[in-house]
Amino acid sequence: MSALATPALETQMLCKAFGALTVADDINFRLEQGARHALIGPNGAGKTTFVNMLTGALPSSSGRIFMNGEDITTMSQAARTQRGLGRTFQITSLFRSLPALDNVAMGIAEREGVALRMWKPASGYSAIRDEAMSHLEKMGLRDEALTVVRDLPYGKQRLIEIAIALGLKPKALLLDEPAAGVPSIESGRILDVLAELPKDIAILIIEHDMELVFRFAERITVLVQGAVLTEGAPDQIANDQRVRDVYLGEGGHD
Amino acid sequence: MTDVLSVSKLRAGYGETVILEDVDFTLPEQGSLAVLGRNGVGKTTLLATIMGRTTYHGGEIKYRGEKIENLPIYERCRRGIGYVPQTREIFPSLSVEENLLVAEAQGGKWTLERIFELFPNLGNRRRNRGNQLSGGEQQMLSIGRALMGNPGILLMDEPFEGLAPIIIESILKAVEKLIREEALAVILVEQHAKMTLRVTQNALVMSRGRVIHSGPSAGLLADEELLARLVVAQ
Amino acid sequence: MMHSGGYARGSRIGVLEILPWLVAIAAFFLLPEYLSLGARILIFILFTLSLDLILGYAGIITLGHSVFLGLGAYTAGILSVKAGIHDPFLQLIAGAAIGAGFGAITGAVVLRTKDLTQLMLTLAIAAIMMEVGNKANWLTGGADGLPGVQVNPLFGVFEFDFIGKTGYVYCLVVLFIVWFFVRRMVYSPFGAMLTGIRENTARMHALGAPVYKRLLVVYTISAGIAGIAGVLLTQTTQSVGLNVLSFEIAGDVLVMLILGGVGRIYGAFVGPTVYLIAHDELAKQFPEYWSFGVGFLLLIVVFFARGGILGLIDKISARVRKS
Amino acid sequence: KIGVVNTFSGPQASFGEMIDRAFRLYIKLHADQLPPGVKIEIINRDDGGANPDKARQLAQELVVRDKVDILSGITFTPNAMAIAPIATQAKIPTVLVNAGTSVVVTRSPYYVRSSFTIYQHCVPLGTWAAKTLKKTFILVSDYAPGHDCQEAYTSSYTKAGGEIVGVIRAPVATADFAPFLQRVKDAKPDAMMVFLPAGRTATAMMKGFVDLGLKSSGIKLIGTGDIVPEEELPNIGDEAIGTITMFHYSAAGDRPANKAFVAAWRKEYGDKATPNFAAAASWDGMAMIFDAIKKQNGKLNPEKTVEIMKNFKTDQSPRGTISIDPETRDIVQNEYLRETRRVGGELVNVEIETASVAVKDPWQIMQKDKK
């Protein structure tokens, strides 16, 4: 894809500080259309904060954010989501006393704009139910669709997190450690699902599981103390001594 | 020498539901045990049961020779069991310092300073509230908090999830050192089977609430096929 | 908390759901002497239902819901006494509109906050309205209330008699219509969305829901319904007093709802019925000490029927089914 | 069957207690005078305070379900207002034994009042005060009876040459009067005229009056009897001594009928118990009901009952001679000027003089004058 095309997401001089602590320091970042991009960096580097600013969950201190060329810096979270920005949470954030199915359907209803309808019963919207079911199936959660989320083991809750994001049919998808807490074989499933997504969806993934990152990403950005340390192709990053020093370490990983 | 922990015929679960059945194992002083198994087989439940956080149905848990299965949770902690839960369970409304201090054992050898030495990140964020930490920092805090209780055994439920590789390395080194120098024993639940096996003496593989394999870690690590069969396939 | 509605569950009207209406109709014929208490219960069911909508479904906690009841009640009273408008339906519509309007205005402020802050804001707003009602003597009659409210006969035929027959049937019909609307709403995507907000607001934001606006919508609807309940209260008692704006009423309705069971529509039916009848009977037997009995009832429910009376019924029926 | 809508719970519950005790005592002592076969049954209902809708529902039930012949009780004006249409529609004679706002009794042709009106106290009080006290500061509760008293007092007091130097309308639920009293003190009047609901509100004010040194700075405390009701005197203590009040009843009145009444009361409810004005009004109210029953030989006809009550007159009331004004169905009674003193170790309101004899409600007269 041409680097000249309007990026799916772009930030210019994005800054964020919590009191004296700067967690985003003039970040200039481009998520190209259809990109498979990874954001890595030490704990506390500001990755989650960056995602939160992109989605509007946190206001930025200064700088600007564009989505498909449109300035969304001051837009509400809801408005950004409606424009096709989806995310998952690093720390699971679900409707814990609702069945898995409703967790997914809720987002689809928002996407379809039916959430304000007050007359027809929700269960009568079979298109929404079926779609929610299909997303759960993709994550291997068919049998759990009617189980209340609270009673599921942690690993499965992580998968619902992804199913919800899929339900939003986002144009740009931000995944914050989607595989944390998911056993290795299941994380393989996550990769498969992501691989099946239409190519024009731009995906940004945050992960500490390097195996997953290197298998998935075509491009990697390294964030250290709120600033971009470097950006490049996976092999380039893997061999960058600075990245090894601050993040990867010398040991191997499985 | 008595064992730090010995578990026999343990049955436990949530309410009337029994998850764990007939679980047996022992852990010597300064020992380290890996607990492996697929998603939802009961690894978390096992650790939580040792801590006293599930419904106990039967069997025996001994810490340094004393039966503890009927003690309240806090008493088990005071005896010397430290717990790093899978979902971290940081106290969101307490600052980093407070999170550590509430767990401090009287006359223990762990202090704020030592924890901050181990995790410099935390030292820099000592006034942040629990819910104002990055995911990884919460993980570090959870480990640090367990150490503040001056434990004789540390139960760690997927402690490396969400940590940068370099941090994992340094924690692993630190834990090895603790085991050696501070006479600490460790039970480690991890998804990364190989890495875990490399640093533990013994391993235990679970399936559907039962132990289906137990033996030296090195043996399991060497036998790729067995490992794949036990942990990956069902 | 058992939740009704949502995408996973059907929405047919069950046999059990017809029961309250059968009881209400039977009461009309079998207990003609209790119709004024009956009407009072129906009105409080309506009022409690409006609270369930915001507390049970949207998770908004309030100690000031009496404002909307009071506004409805005073709207009817003032229309009749000061403006000479005695048409029952006009009063009803005006009460609903004023209740909803004030709901929208105060909701715009209250809904920006959460938890205790929200609770205190609702309480303070209610207290201010109480002071207004007290001071605006010329309009509200102050502490003496507005006596002498007149209501034209329904459809020009059915007079509001002092036995309360007309009043009872009238309240029952209004309640039925509102219930039907509320029930549809609860089972609709809108109802599911409200449950989502209550469960996890942050997630709802991330799904693209403008949470604040949504809450404002439901708060306004609820206030309108409470206004209707207020109008009914004035119309059936033909007077209004400051007590409709009081903290006690706001507390009572909260207690009634929790007593019945929160977030399940029918808690709003069971709660007021049990509470008001218990209150009435106890006050009859022990005018001085009835509050002990009512308090004891609440304690029993808390310790033996968490989730309200309907919660208990759920639990028992689950037991029975098991064995 | 008498249905009583009354206040047994909430902050004002002491009224219910007084009224109920008076009713029961009267019935107990006079049961033998009833025509044979007639038994009086009292059905109490609790309205919990000023709750018009609740009171109305209770009255309605008393009429419809319990089929009472007479309604009574009714402590609060708003409740009386709400019940009026029922009394009218169902034709139930209703004896008001407390609610004291003048207008109430006009609300239903079946209403008869045995208690008092605020105007009855406050007009003579103003006239009397103007004789010796030139400057008054008024402190009243901010509700209809308080407003009534302020108006009544002001009209007669200024007519007689007195000057009002300040008015405070305190919220009904005021618990601590210190700030108000401080202001009165700073204004340095000759007298402070007070109307507050009887009970703890008035008691709190009385204590503050002394605590803040108004008494020692020479300000005279005057008001209606509500500020020194008999049952509160022991709580107020010596602070009450010297208070001047205008009222229609004092338990210390030395009329024989009153002495007998108080003695009977103490015999029934214990040495420490003392009846107050609400008790006296209820006693007389019950006497009125008995009268109607006796005259109709136990068969009550609503119109006739009201007719009989309208013409009720007795000199055997604890309050002296009282009657009902046939025109307004309102009470006509004496007003006594009292001073609180310690007599024989007990605090009492000594009647110093009968300030006015056979007072009709001045408000009703003023209304008539206006027309």
Added chain:
Amino acid sequence: MQAFLSSLVSVLFHGVAYGMILYVISVGLSVTMGLMGFVNLAHGVFAMAGGLLLSTAMGRYGVPFPLALLLAFVVVAVASVVLERLLYSKLYSAGELPQVLFTMGLIFMSIAVARYLYGTQAAPLFLPDYLKGQIPLFGRDFPTFRVVLIIFSGLIVAALWFGVERTRWGAMVRAAVDNRDMAQSVGINTNRLFMLTFALGSGLAGLGGALGSDILPVQSTYPLENLVYFMIVVAVGGLGSLSGPFIAALLIGIADTATKYWLPELGAFLIYAATIAVLLWRPQGLFGVRS
């Protein structure tokens, strides 16, 4: 000007006295509601019990005033422990709604019990002679009892701050509320912690109720009538803080007194309006620990 200044002194004095009482009573609520997360609407019951105890001890048994105060504190604290063990503790993790229902039930019951035991009148407070009369200061008279009341409450406040706020006790309570199981897992005996905390808060309410029976007359409907004020103090002051409610209580006391003195027509308007304003400005209260 002179007159204004001198009335200002009075207003401040009475306002502070009122505020102090509000604080001593409400600080316990700030603890149960703020730290322990228990919506204890029945807090006023403990204050009422304290007032009734004081009145009975002095009036009926001739117990001297200081001893009666101590008694009010101790008896209420002990009684509250019994209630806590038997009832409250069962609802710590039950969520707000059952707590509301339960504490409302408790209020209703206590109203009837107080009514039965003490009748309908306010419990009389018989002050010893040395607390009667006035103390002249700055050319004005100040009632002796209120002067003593201010000083005594001040001492309590100081004791609280030094004894409690500077220990890790507060953090432990908050930890236990955030996550009971985890708090136990780090060795906190949450049951005992809550019990003692609750007892302290209730005991203080009892003490405040007793001390303040002159300003807030104690009678059977007390818990319901004053609830709103206690809650305002806690909400405006900030949940879980000890110093926040102090400021809030003083502000409320002074504002209330000032309106009564200068603008009695306003009634309680100002207090409520100010409450709304503060909460909109700082939703977590002036010094809230929790958001």
